[in-house]
Amino acid sequence: MIPPADHPPILPPRIGVLLINLGTPNSPEPGSVKLYLKEFLSDPRVVEIPQLVWQPILRGIILNTRPKKSAHAYRQVWTDEGSPLAAITARQARGLAGAFGSGVVVDHAMRYGRPAIRERIDALKQQGCERILIAPLYPQYCAATTATANDEAFAHLRRMRWQPAVRTLPPYHDDPLYIDALKVSVERSLDALDFVPDAILASFHGMPERTLHLGDPYHCHCRKTARLLAEALGRELIVTFQSRFGRAKWLEPATDVTLAALPGKGIKKVALVAPGFSADCLETLEELAIRGRETFVEAGGSHFAYLPCLNDSDAGMEMLRNILRRELEGWIAAP
Numbered sequence: 656m657i658p659p660a661d662h663p664p665i666l667p668p669r670i671g672v673l674l675i676n677l678g679t680p681n682s683p684e685p686g687s688v689k690l691y692l693k694e695f696l697s698d699p700r701v702v703e704i705p706q707l708v709w710q711p712i713l714r715g716i717i718l719n720t721r722p723k724k725s726a727h728a729y730r731q732v733w734t735d736e737g738s739p740l741a742a743i744t745a746r747q748a749r750g751l752a753g754a755f756g757s758g759v760v761v762d763h764a765m766r767y768g769r770p771a772i773r774e775r776i777d778a779l780k781q782q783g784c785e786r787i788l789i790a791p792l793y794p795q796y797c798a799a800t801t802a803t804a805n806d807e808a809f810a811h812l813r814r815m816r817w818q819p820a821v822r823t824l825p826p827y828h829d830d831p832l833y834i835d836a837l838k839v840s841v842e843r844s845l846d847a848l849d850f851v852p853d854a855i856l857a858s859f860h861g862m863p864e865r866t867l868h869l870g871d872p873y874h875c876h877c878r879k880t881a882r883l884l885a886e887a888l889g890r891e892l893i894v895t896f897q898s899r900f901g902r903a904k905w906l907e908p909a910t911d912v913t914l915a916a917l918p919g920k921g922i923k924k925v926a927l928v929a930p931g932f933s934a935d936c937l938e939t940l941e942e943l944a945i946r947g948r949e950t951f952v953e954a955g956g957s958h959f960a961y962l963p964c965l966n967d968s969d970a971g972m973e974m975l976r977n978i979l980r981r982e983l984e985g986w987i988a989a990p
């Protein structure tokens with residue numbers, strides 16, 4: 656049938672891969688940070704307090720104090736390409752262009768802020784994608800990260816008359832491809848140091864402890880990643896949890912408390928890695944690499960190194976290519 660003139664071009668069916676990360680402000684200014692925090696912290700998957708109780712606290716207190724403090728932190732890590740998280744995620748998507756053949760379009764989106772998940776799903780549909788792999792780039796599953804990214808994609812699909820077929824990327828916390836990429840990356844970074852660390856810390860983003868008791872597998876996934884990475888490296892790792900937020904009890908031990916205590920135990924040289932972050936961001940570059948170092952040195956530490964995330968390194972990109980290709984099995988021909 657000949658399409659009417661205003662019909663969108665008829666394209667060969669394509670497949671879309673949508674990389675998703677958390678999101679970040681548009682600029683390191685308090686106004687932008689406030690908008691970002693408002694969206695992020697209003698997500699009931701992130702703050703599990705009834706909205707009637709939480710919104711007055713968020714709007715009345717947090718959004719009047721935190722944006723200024725966080726904007727100061729963002730300014731310290733901001734780059735010419737923008738926020739590190741945005742720049743690195745965009746590079747990861749660009750680095751995967753063409754990796755799965757000409758019929759597969761790779762794009763990226765953020766759960767909060769821009770590029771929005773809804774907008775990028777629409778863009779993939781416009782390019783003829785009848786099948787979409789939603790790929791939240793969180794190795795460890797967490798309702799506050801993985802589930803809310805998927806929720807947002809599904810909320811958009813819910814309004815479509817003609818939905819694409821979708822798959823979601825499962826957590827890959829114990830995937831040999833991921834563990835091997837981490838091992839290669841950590842070993843490369845350690846080789847480049849001018850000191851031999853007495854200990855290596857693996858710092859994961861924290862979560863309220865109650866989410867563990869409620870059945871969120873995040874804590875177990877983090878511990879398993881750390882165990883497998885320690886086995887691969889052939890040395891012990893000290894596992895810690897960072898970025899505590901709010902008054903509830905969070906997963907322990909805390910990264911900052913541990914860094915402050917280690918020199919007193921004779922551990923004066925440390926290397927710190929953050930395996931749960933697929934891209935360096937505020938929480939790694941400011942909280943760990945800057946403030947973590949200060950905490951450790953003030954407590955008497957002599958040597959500190961922050962080891963970068965997988966980002967768009969060769970090892971990281973090869974891992975992403977392989978885990979994503981596996982999820983596309985049956986949709987694309989084997990290589």
Ligand SMILES: C=CC1=C(C)c2cc3[nH]c(cc4nc(cc5[nH]c(cc1n2)c(C)c5CCC(=O)O)C(CCC(=O)O)=C4C)c(C)c3C=C
Binds near residue numbers: 701935936
């Ligand atoms: C990697 C997994 C992450 C989990 C789990 C997570 C849970 C979580 N986070 C907050 C509060 C904040 N997180 C903030 C930044 C931030 N968090 C993650 C990842 C996880 N968060 C990333 C990648 C980033 C960095 C974003 C960037 O722009 O670089 C922030 C914003 C910064 C600040 O003001 O400190 C907040 C707030 C909660 C409450 C939570 C679980 C309940």
Ligand SMILES: [Fe+2]
Binds near residue numbers: 860898
């Ligand atoms: Fe966070």
Ligand SMILES: [Fe+2]
Binds near residue numbers: 898937942
């Ligand atoms: Fe933080």
